[in-house]
Amino acid sequence: MQRPLAGLTAKNLVRELTAGVTLLAIAIPLNIGYAQIAGLPATAGLYALIVPTLVYALVVSSRQLVVSPDAAAAALVGSSLGGLATAGSADYSTLALAQAIICGVMFLLMSVFKLGFLANFLSKPILVGFVGGLALDILVSQIAKMLGVKINSGGEFVEKVGDLVSGIGTLNGWSLLISAGSVAVLMVGARLLKAVPWALIVLIISTVVVVLTALDEQGVDVLGEVPAGAPALTWPIIDWSMWLALIPSAMALTLVTTAEGLLVSRSYGEKHRYPFHANRDLFAFGLGNIAAGVQGSFAMGSSTSRTAAMDSAGSRTQLPSIVLAVGTLLLLLFGTALLADIPSPAIGAVVGVAVLPLLGIKEFRELWKQDRFEFAVGAVCFLVTLFVGAIPGILVAFVLALINLAKRAANPAIDVLESDGDPKQSLLEEATTGESTAPGVVVVRLAAPLFFANGAVFASAVKKAVTEASDPVHHVVIDLEAVTDVDVTGAEAFASLEEWLAGEGVSLAFSRARPRTRARLQKLGLVTDQRFFDTNRAAVTALTGPAPATDD
Known part of the structure; x- marks a missing residue:
């Protein structure tokens, strides 16, 4: 003392x-x-x-x-x-x-x-x-x-x-x-x-x-x-x-x-x-x-x-x-x-x-x-x-x-990454941002806990990313690196989103989840270990296969 x-x-x-x-x-x-x-x-x-x-x-x-x-x-x-x-x-x-x-x-x-x-x-x-x-x-x-x-x-x-x-x-x-x-x-x-x-x-x-x-x-x-x-x-x-x-x-x-x-x-x-x-x-x-x-x-x-x-x-x-x-x-x-x-x-x-x-x-x-x-x-x-x-x-x-x-929590930062169909551009994105995607794949990152104040906002953002993408979307990857927690209402938003994606013929996967967030999602009955990936790149590769080779 x-x-x-x-x-x-x-x-x-x-x-x-x-x-x-x-x-x-x-x-x-x-x-x-x-x-x-x-x-x-x-x-x-x-x-x-x-x-x-x-x-x-x-x-x-x-x-x-x-x-x-x-x-x-x-x-x-x-x-x-x-x-x-x-x-x-x-x-x-x-x-x-x-x-x-x-x-x-x-x-x-x-x-x-x-x-x-x-x-x-x-x-x-x-x-x-x-x-x-x-x-x-x-x-x-x-x-x-x-x-x-x-x-x-x-x-x-x-x-x-x-x-x-x-x-x-x-x-x-x-x-x-x-x-x-x-x-x-x-x-x-x-x-x-x-x-x-x-x-x-x-x-x-x-x-x-x-x-x-x-x-x-x-x-x-x-x-x-x-x-x-x-x-x-x-x-x-x-x-x-x-x-x-x-x-x-x-x-x-x-x-x-x-x-x-x-x-x-x-x-x-x-x-x-x-x-x-x-x-x-x-x-x-x-x-x-x-x-x-x-x-x-x-x-x-x-x-x-x-x-x-x-x-x-x-x-x-x-x-x-x-x-x-x-x-x-x-x-x-x-x-x-x-x-x-x-x-x-x-x-x-x-x-x-x-x-x-x-x-x-x-x-x-x-x-x-x-x-x-x-x-x-x-x-x-x-x-x-x-x-x-x-x-x-x-x-x-x-x-x-x-x-x-509540105003700030209801408007979290949501980033969307999608390919424009150009393999060279995908490689450029990976070189400049450390991330890349492929045609038909959209990666969405939420930079906030997912809870009652922003669950509907997040679901709407994902739906908008799918419907307004330049190419038909077949796979969505949710980047969970910045998500520190999920409450029951947020989980319901996830479940409703997954149901909507399934109806659109789009699969859902998760990447870079924190151990606590992963355990929370599993406890809420939303996901299994097979749907988690360590990186966005791994998720994209698993869903679409390796990126095609390109000329220098």
């Missing part, structure tokens, strides 16, 4: 500690904002950076993946809990704890039963659409905060937009000025010096300005008092009916985190050549979420942006996460007074700029160029998530994934 803090040496210790300080500067302002997105107090975002982060860092196999609540997770928490309790209330916070615990249990079960493959159903278009819908919903709330306009942050997207438009007349000029300056610093700074923690600089400068000019008395909203002290252990006390009501949203959080987290973890492991263990990472996510649920935080997953920042900083271990946990604890113990006067417009600017890449504009543009159907899948998922809700969005995502899978 991999030891904790694998990859840490005396040579890279200073670099890892420095990266930890950078991570601290990035994570604190973002987590305060994400907690507000989730409808929770700032402490919920900060508590996530202590025990859950520490537990995860000591268990996970990935040396670089940073765990934390992110914008998408926070939005999903807020949208799923908004209909069950009032944001900011004690009941709401309790539900958030219970939701995190359910997520943790699901991660542990996925780890034990090795179910990480389920996340593969969330393809790139689906993830882009789902996360993009959540991001736009977040962005509307942050724009309202940047303008100093009060809206119902727990409402639906249309309601939020309506509140924002109708409330433009109450816009606070100082809030607009702070947010505009913050956005300018964040956008320009990121282009000039990416390694600088611009989010922290923005919050520090804007807080100093508010304190010196008393802008909070001019209508600029500030974060307010943040309770000091370390997080305490707790347990959510709710009815069983509420536990059950939280399962769908917890499942959505778990699947999205699994898909994104394992993908990012694997990519960095391959990039820097260290081992990656998916089930262990799921186990770490499980323990981290349970820790979040029992010490006052909310559901958490992987942070792609922070992981990328640590990679750019040269970090190759989990030590920065440990530095983050220790630094956040010290802040809660001795420095919460520094947080009270942080202006909300600056927090909105930090979060708004952070979620802009999640809108998926670049990804949607690429999907439009590459595959219109995949673009449509992502667009539908985006619209459902945005206008109907996050949970319907994830359900639609799975339905679209299955439709996409």
